[in-house]
Amino acid sequence: MQQAQAQGLPPATTGDITPEPVREGIDLIVNGERFRHTGDPLMPLLWYLRDVLRLTGTKLGDAHGEDGYDLVLVNGKAVSAIKRPMAKLVGARVTTVEGLAHADGSLHPLQQAFIDEDAIGCGYCTPGWLIAGIDLLTRKPKPTDEDIDKLPNRCRCGVQTRVRRAIKRAAGVKA
């Protein structure tokens, strides 16, 4: 990591500046910014986000990515970041919880609805619910209770009823 950092930043000494050679890698867009991953192509996206980009909003969940803690949007669809190796992300557009708000700081309607409905316990599962919820609202702008029932997320603090209300509020459907 230290070495990679030294390579990624301009040389500290003055003198001749030789252009860096182009390096092979996996190009992807994360929250609107372009990145190239030149490390292990089998590295799961989760560790690329958390360790390399230091985007730590996406959380570590279970090893199989089934409880929803590590969801991100890949080309608009909710995907488990621990199950998705970097090799499968060539040219992908990744959105993490950090990328949901607009550049001017205004929140996505679902983020705002989570605040308004107090749909937060410890908050560790919240990024995953938001991603799953946005994925659902994209597919079904007016989701039913049965649609919401299918969300994969698990929570020990018991936010489920408040998340349900938040999704309905964001969708503008009656609670």
Place this chain on the structure above:
Amino acid sequence: MSTGLQFSRRRFLQVLAGTAGALVVGVGYADAEVPIPPAMLGDDFGRLGAYVRIDRDGNVLIGARDPDTGTGTATALPRIIAEELDADWTRVTVVPLGLGVEAKNGKPVWTYGHQRSGTGDSIPAAWADLRQAGALARWLITQAAARRLGIAADRLRCEAGMVVTPDGRRFPYGSLVEAAGKIDPPNAPLPLKPPQRYTLIGRPAGDVDARNIVTGQTRYALDAHYADALVAVLAQCPWPDGSLASIETAPALAIKGVVKVMPINPETDVAPGETAIAPAVAVLAENTWAALRGLAELKLEWKPGAHSAEQDSGKLEAQALALLDTDSAPTTRIRDEGDLKAASRKAARRVEATYVQPWLAHATPEPMNCLVRLDKDQATLVVPTQAPKQAWSVVQRLTGLAPDRIAIEVPRVGGGYGRRLDHDYVAEAVMLAKAVDKPVRLMWTREQGLTHDYYRSGTVHKIKAIIGRKRTLIGWDQRMASASALTGRGVAADRLWTSEVAADQLPAGLVPAYRNDWYSLASGMPRGPFRGEPHVTNAFAVESFIDEIAHTLRENPLDTRLRLLGKPRQLALPGGGMLDVGRLLNVLKLVTDRIEWKNWLHNVNGMGVACWHIDGAYVAHAIEAAVHGEKLEIVRVVCAVDVGRVINPLGLQGQVAGATLDALSNALNPAITFRNGQVQQQGFKDYPLASMAQLPNDVEVILVPNDRAPTGASFLAMPTAAPALANAVFRASAVRVRRLPMMKELLRLL
């Protein structure tokens, strides 16, 4: 309103690298991504006491001393201070305080007093002293204004961050704070605000961290890092008392980025929760992915310990059932009021039932983790803990450092539920950091939280009731068997029951002849504190059993309860507590009115009710459920709580709804079982928390307005949820669930 200061440098680095067109290859870390409380930044300007800092521009920083594990302390505690300070809440930034420790004669002195969460005492402790912290800051500011303006302090009043003179002139706190900081504080406690002047306490407030949480900016301990820290992951021995049989480290060390592979072992003669939970081999690497790849390459074999083979949850349960059936003496006779023999002679009816509840794991969302940096004479840690002082003592023991040379930061915690009152993971991280001359970030997997936990013991309750003439309950003979959570933790043998039974739990004090016996089970599986215990397991048995009594008497179970409780009165309980029967009756009435209990007999769905009290707080649940084929539908849930004064009604509603769902989730599906000393649930497929579809669509919460001193409430709504559901299921399906997990038992019996 919470602070985002600590992240600006990281963001700067990232954006710079991204927009310069340079493709970012491992930007690397900023020097340190450890939350530094702004209160510690710069000089001490503006500090007014331990918890309050006001800047010249009027921004107010208030420290939250108790860790917030999702229980709302980071919002409630600062609002208690802000109320007495008369602060403008929109200008308040809440700062999670790290452990406050100073050294006096080589001993630690805790500068922030109470620092613990999830044990129900955060709010009562804050009520006792944090109001004074706010009052002190306000007093200093008022004195400063009085001196500057030449007006007597008692003619000035404060309002939303302003000192107001009798003729209506307003002076912002920020303009007075410099002078206020130079005034000596008084020696005597200050007068507190009368409640009718409250503008914050009793009014709803959203979580102070909400915006940072929904934007992914909140840093949990797992998200903290040092640039030079090594990531440590563990292979853990499946037997707590087992040991390493063989190991081959070369393939792991061959992975690029892996730095070291080393075994760690629990120290002998150290209490559980203060040293490693089981033998383990740590893989230390430059980043998480390398560490995990190294872990996968590790070739190792474990061997069981001397007692591993005896550990079997099925056998333990059989043993408990047998034990409660014999007339062997209990480990502790906790209560023995009245004369059971005499009651027995007057018996018109008898009811008897046995309830079996499984072992449970905490299943915390944020896995166990700890970031530790050891310098020559300083330790700096970021710990997801509910009890920073206990974390401190583990670090102190392992490092021998002076009390004030151990700094512990506690950012928001991803769930506690009692698991983080223990600090095995802190001990592990410190052991590793001592062995490498770099900081260490230890990270367990979530699955390891299932296989290596301080579990809640399985329990067996056997209760016999004696019913006299006129359907009165005249005798109650209760036996419970469990493995105490306190074994090995320095607690005398005759006090081991205190983690298993609450001395004054229902129906203590209400039945003329009442006996409660506890039988100790011996188990080598680790146990520890668990959210809501011992109330949750006991309430399930007791409140299910009261319905069974009602069924035997062919009456409405609400009537049975009302007769048992009797008239509203203050009842001194045998264990030393007080029961305000009127308040318990009130919560019962509130939930049954709301769910329209009058339809109990004819409703197509089943209705169930349960009530309980914990240290002067009262709770009742009424639940409506339907059983369609093999599917259980929880149609409606109503919960009423009476906790004394409510600090933050919105926060309390969230706690009540959350605890209800957590309790239902724990009752519906999961169970920990072990055979040959090994936990059989290796992942969340085998230990399913409730899915969205299994849970009710809503929890209707009723808060009882009350101006008594506030009590703790974070787990108050847990005990009654599962028995109210079991009682509803019985009405809906005629199946009495006497064994949890409920879904498995329902499918067996239907």
